[in-house]
Amino acid sequence: MTPPPAPSDAVAIELNAVLVALTANQPLVLTLEDGTLLPSGPFATEHPTLQSGLRAWVERQTNHPLGYVEQLYTFADRNRPGSDGCQRVVSISYLGLTRERLSAGARDPEWRSWYRYFPWEDWRAGPSPLIAQTILPKLTTWAEAGGDATSRRERQQRVEVSFGDGAETWNEDLVLQRYELLYEAGLVPEAKQPAADPVPGMPMRHDHRRILATGIARLRAKIKYRPVFFELMPPEFTLLQLQRTVEALAGRPMHKQNFRRLIDAHGLVEPTGASSAEARGRPAKLFRFRREVVLERAVLGSKLPLSRPI
Amino acid sequence: MTPPPAPSDAVAIELNAVLVALTANQPLVLTLEDGTLLPSGPFATEHPTLQSGLRAWVERQTNHPLGYVEQLYTFADRNRPGSDGCQRVVSISYLGLTRERLSAGARDPEWRSWYRYFPWEDWRAGPSPLIAQTILPKLTTWAEAGGDATSRRERQQRVEVSFGDGAETWNEDLVLQRYELLYEAGLVPEAKQPAADPVPGMPMRHDHRRILATGIARLRAKIKYRPVFFELMPPEFTLLQLQRTVEALAGRPMHKQNFRRLIDAHGLVEPTGASSAEARGRPAKLFRFRREVVLERAVLGSKLPLSRPI
DNA sequence: TTACTTATACTAAGAATGAGCATTAAAATC
DNA sequence: GATTTTAATGCTCATTCTTAGTATAAGTAA
Incomplete structure (x- = not known):
């Protein structure tokens, strides 16, 4: 039907990472050069797979383990924004979730709220x-x-x-x-x-804002059937903190009681026995994630318990 | 953080396609070389994007339009099965749906039921x-x-x-x-x-059976929220034919009345006015797909109306 | 003590889902 | 021509899942 593909001439491989963390109820993404670029990872490493290479590279840079990694998309358009037209650039992008941020307030790399790039996405x-x-x-x-x-x-x-x-x-x-x-x-x-x-x-250079949009979209879809949001949480947390995290990602407010019922129905957490007195009101019980459920089958029944804004 | 990636040495780009059609209630996949390979498309074409190049190539080969194309995954593992170890192979795979098969009974390319490769997937x-x-x-x-x-x-x-x-x-x-x-x-x-x-x-060479598994999995997940299965149907069809198509893809039997209720509730079809007298029983009304709903929001509420086998 | 937060329990209405019965309409067979 | 078989289609009922609350408990700040 077709002869085996000949090695293509002049192909550059580029890895782009959408690295997400969460602080103060803001979803953050790691950026370079005054927020105009996503980090690019090396391609030819000693690692056997792209994913393990990316993971090692991120962990070396941020000093924190990457909780979750998933491939996003491969762009290889000839007239892709940012390609100079003569050389084909193949850009393989990944989504990664991490628990803590590196040095606060640093510039280059810098964590920025993704709503600076997509202000209309915050509802x-x-x-x-x-x-x-x-x-x-x-x-x-x-x-x-x-x-x-x-x-x-x-x-x-x-x-x-x-x-x-x-x-x-x-x-x-x-x-x-x-x-x-x-x-x-x-x-x-x-x-x-x-x-x-x-x-x-805020725009980005090349097609990096499109890659970021791909990552946000994927993550918003993902949290509906896999509890990946736990990768962004500290080891112990209150249910309200968990709710604020999911709300930050989904960009929508949720109904508190129904959110708790959902988390409970799927057995996602277990109480640690301790309570938090961080906030003013009644102290909340602290919970930890039940790691076992990651292995279990799909969860959260594709619908988040949204609430209508008051 | 990292210098811009240098063009990698010795990278071969390969396109793999999981092309799906459906005949006689069997989900078919296009194969080469006695069913041991998936077709590989050319990479460096005159087309601006990978997807348009793949689409043109498939349409030229099969003489039928590709109804739906979606990127599956990019494999670039160093010790990927089939790579010779010295040259890195980047394999970008796509899923494509098409309405009719090319010359029946041909060998190379040949359409084969995907359940020959995954017999345990047919429930x-x-x-x-x-x-x-x-x-x-x-x-x-x-x-x-x-x-x-x-x-x-x-x-x-x-x-x-x-x-x-x-x-x-x-x-x-x-x-x-x-x-x-x-x-x-x-x-x-x-x-x-x-x-x-x-x-x-039946096994395949290299990692082509893994790519096929990726395609089947993606398609099974997809039909729950996007009615892509219409791309496999003739322009007019009965509701039972539609049900058999979805059953062939999902590999599971469905409850007839509830299946119809679901299709109806989402306004996926409209009657043509004609009836079919293909089978023995009462003639079934013929329907056509309402193209408008492709643009509309998600459908089928993530649950197919499965039936328990009798 | 009062006002204010936040946590948590519980409920009622409505929508979606799962399972099946009953009826209709044609072809095939006796 | 009557009867059997096959399928299409209409309808119901129970159950579960969602939505949208009300009510109450348990703390802190003033």
Whole structure:
């Protein structure tokens, strides 16, 4: 059918990592060069697999173990933003979760909240006002400028699917679709023909903001059926701390009682016996993660116990 | 943190495709060389993206459009089965769905039922007897041969999670975990130290059976929230034909009335007005897929209406 | 002591799911 | 032509899962 593929000429392999940590209820991502780049790992190492090489490299750099690693996507587009056109760049990206941050306040590498890059993705205090006030109007203009009637209707439908109506119908998993729609509409500075007035949100170089969007989307989808969020928690924690962590990742508020019922129903935690008196109110019991459940089958039944904002 | 990655020396890029079609209620995969290889596509093409290049290549070869394409995984392990050790091979694999098969009965390329490679994955007629009779005994032996007590318990737990108890608790999505467990236990011919009596199921060269397992697993998971199975259907079909298609992919029987209720509740189809008189009984109405729903939000609520075998 | 937080128990309504009965409509067979 | 067989389709009922609360307990800060 096809001869065995010949070794391709002039291929550069690049590893990109979306490294996530969590501090003060903010989801953080490790960045370089004033927040404009994701860290790139070495490819040709002594390690047998990409994943083990990446893990060792991150652990050496941050002095903390990587709790969870998963491959995100491989980009190899010829006219990929950032490639110079003559050499094909294959970029293999990974998502990694880690428990603690390296030296606080450092620059390069620096941990930054991912909502600086995607401010419209934070709905923890209710629907992001950015969407109804800024994004939807611009996208509607773009949709109405589409060529023929079919194209216009298709654009409108994509806007509606990705962003909902700006209030009730929000799907927090569609991070990547939303970014790509804004990219196509020229509403982010990375676009080929960027508009004069892009939507708020810090850009990155090359296609690193797209890779970050891929990572956030994957993580938001993942926490619904695998309790990976424990990799971001300290060994002991209260249920409210756990809830705030999940809310930070999902970008949405949750119903406290139902959240606890869910965690309990799946046997994710066990009490340590101790209590925390960190906050002002009634002391909360401390829990630890039951490692055994990682091996068990899927959990959390694909639905997070969202609450409607008050 | 790290200098920009230097172009790696001696890297070969290989594209592998898991191309799926469906005929006579069998899920088929395109193979080469007497069923021992998956097709490999060219890498350096005139196309701007890997995906468009793969799509064009497949459509040229099979004379049928590829309905759906998705990236599966990138393997780049140094001691990957099939690599000769000196040159690093990066293998990017894709899943593609297509509607019709090319010339029937052809050899090379040839469409083969994926259950020839994974006979234990077909539970359409109830729990696969292979599991209780052959696989679980062998895996139990392997688990009990583990080094210390901790290792033995961990092995047992992995067997239990991947294969369940051989009867009630079966998760059809864990195709890859099951194959990898059998690989580790030396129970497939591809293993490094294969046992004298591997479990039934046709092997493939290199790591192509692992790639196929990845594709099946991805597809089984995908149909629960995106109706991609329509890409395998003719333009008009009866609801029973649709059910048989989903059953072929998931490898499990479904409850007919509840399956129809689900399809109906999500507005996936619309009647064409015509009826089919293919089978003996009462003629079934013909339906067509409502293309609009592809754009809409997630569907099928993560649960297929399984039925217990009679 | 009072006001305020936070934790935790419990419940009622509604939606989704699992399982099956009953009926209809055609072809095949006697 | 009546009867059997095969499938399609309509409908119900119980159970479980979700949603959205109310109520109460147990601490700290003023």
